[in-house]
Amino acid sequence: MSNNSNNGSNSTLLVQMTKEELIRDFEQVVRKVVNQMQVEQQALKNEKLTYTRDETAEILNVSLTTLHNWNKQGVFKPSAKVGKKVYYSKNDIQAKLKIN
Template sequence: MSNNNNSNDNPLLVQMTKDELIRDFEQVVRKVVNQMQVEQQTSKEEKQAYTRVETAELLDVSLTTLHNWNKKEILKPCAKIGRNVYYSKNDIQAKLKIN
């Protein structure tokens, strides 16, 4: 058996208090949450289609108004998958410029 100092077979044990462990754990959780928020913001900016709820929030209108606009062909969905309705990013941006 060789004595290799670079081997990962020997675990490193660190002694710490309960408070230190909690602090370290909280730091890791904060990093993960921050990363998730950044990824979520990035994915929203890259989206090409939005759900009814997202569209209503972006346009600051109710779902009823969005439904009425659909009926009056003011803003038509670009896709419907099952019960889910999606509006195109370009159509939403055009509507934002008009208002």
């Protein structure tokens, strides 16, 4: 009785390669994985949780005056204030975008 199966589920493919070829292929795979990890890490760093008045006005496509008026009217308020600077949360901005 033979253990060889032609259905593909237990097929084994043997490839001959030199040690140098194996190392080269392995290094290429590792390089790709590291590059992908770096791209993902950079994307996480670039993802902000708060935005300045200028950034928020640009994202919402409104003037700073409109943003100021919304704040005074209680329509759209900043989520944080540090000294004289105000910051809007990413979630608040996204919610405002959905409303408009």
